[in-house]
Amino acid sequence: xxxxxxxxxxxxxxxxxxxxxxxxxxxxxxxxxxxxxxxxxxxxxxxxxxxxxxxxxxxxxxxxxxxxxxxxxxxxxxxxxxxxxxxxxxxxxxxxxxxxxxxxxxxxxxxxxxxxxxxxxxxxxxxxxxxxxxxxxxxxxxxxxxxxxxxxxxxxxxxxxxxxxxxxxxxxxxxxxxxxxxxxxxxxxxxxxxxxxxxxxxxxxxxxxxxxxxxxxxxxxxxxxxxxxxxxxxxxxxxxxxxxxxxxxxxxxxxxxxxxxxxxxxxxxx
Numbered sequence: 001x002x003x004x005x006x007x008x009x010x011x012x013x014x015x016x017x018x019x020x021x022x023x024x025x026x027x028x029x030x031x032x033x034x035x036x037x038x039x040x041x042x043x044x045x046x047x048x049x050x051x052x053x054x055x056x057x058x059x060x061x062x063x064x065x066x067x068x069x070x071x072x073x074x075x076x077x078x079x080x081x082x083x084x085x086x087x088x089x090x091x092x093x094x095x096x097x098x099x100x101x102x103x104x105x106x107x108x109x110x111x112x113x114x115x116x117x118x119x120x121x122x123x124x125x126x127x128x129x130x131x132x133x134x135x136x137x138x139x140x141x142x143x144x145x146x147x148x149x150x151x152x153x154x155x156x157x158x159x160x161x162x163x164x165x166x167x168x169x170x171x172x173x174x175x176x177x178x179x180x181x182x183x184x185x186x187x188x189x190x191x192x193x194x195x196x197x198x199x200x201x202x203x204x205x206x207x208x209x210x211x212x213x214x215x216x217x218x219x220x221x222x223x224x225x226x227x228x229x230x231x232x233x234x235x236x237x238x239x240x241x242x243x244x245x246x247x248x249x250x251x252x253x254x255x256x257x258x259x260x261x262x263x264x265x266x267x268x269x270x
Contacts, residue, residue: 021048030056034069041076050076067093071102078113087113087130104138108147111135115154121164128158156201163202166195170208174215178222185219188212206242210251213238217258220265229269232262 024036037052053073060069074089090110094103114131135151135158142148173188192208192215202208216238220231239259242249249255 025052025055030059034060034065037076038072041072041079044079046076046080050080050082067097067100067102070096071100071106074106074109078109081116083113083117084127087111087117087134091134104142104145107134107138107141108145108151111138111151111154115158118158118161121161121168125162125165128161132158132162159199160203163195163199163204166191166198167204167207167211170195170211170215174211174218177218183219185215185222188215189219206246206249206251209238209242209245210249210255213242213255213258217262220262229266232265232269235259235262236266 021036021040024032027033033052033056037049037056040046040049040052050073053069053076057066057069057073060066070089070093074086074093077083077089078086087110090106090113093100094106094110097103097106100106111131111134114127114134118128118131119125132155135155138145138151139148139155145151170188170191173184173191176184178184189212192212195202196205196208213235216231216235220228220235223231236259239255239262242255243252246252
């Protein structure tokens with residue numbers, strides 16, 4: 001009986017809460033909606049908060065409540081994990097109020113929103129690029145800001161995600177190799193080299209350098225006779241590029257094997 005009474009009480013409370021919310025939602029008084037939305041946000045009912053705030057954000061534009069309404073709308077979407085929408089609202093806020101009360105945090109949360117939304121490296125990285133741009137803007141505007149260290153870490157993490165995607169792209173070209181008369185080994189090399197220029201401090205640098213060496217070596221092995229010597233020399237050059245950076249690298253044994261065979265092939269050509 002006690003359990004039933006408790007359940008009944010909770011149901012009544014829930015229904016009253018829903019009834020109150022729907023009454024507020026139908027209200028024509030923006031101040032009522034604003035105050036109720038703030039209460040919903042404080043109680044963790046974020047979808048209700050942003051639903052009400054979206055009804056009144058335009059109404060308050062140009063008033064003394066405009067900043068708070070727009071910022072709270074962005075925060076409500078963020079807390080509801082609608083990160084794309086939140087990121088856009090935060091960006092709208094700092095563009096609308098470049099010297100506003102919440103401008104620094106709007107820059108930060110805009111970047112954080114796209115950081116949270118950034119997908120697996122195998123997928124489209126539009127949100128990752130947006131996140132990097134937004135977080136870099138935070139550093140540009142607030143080089144001594146309270147979130148500076150965290151922002152730098154997030155930027156590096158997203159750059160690593162982009163570097164991983166480029167490594168996967170380069171590896172795909174390498175695995176295709178010579179196909180239908182087209183040299184995809186060269187595409188692998190170019191993709192890897194461009195990634196190293198774009199992300200010079202990536203933790204995957206050794207993987208890129210080794211992939212370039214492998215691609216040059218395979219390109220030489222599968223070349224016509226007239227081009228083998230030149231391409232084996234290219235492989236040797238890439239071997240030295242690798243061991244100069246990583247004399248005790250995790251691929252050293254494989255690299256030495258490539259160098260030994262490439263050197264032999266060059267000697268035989270001579």
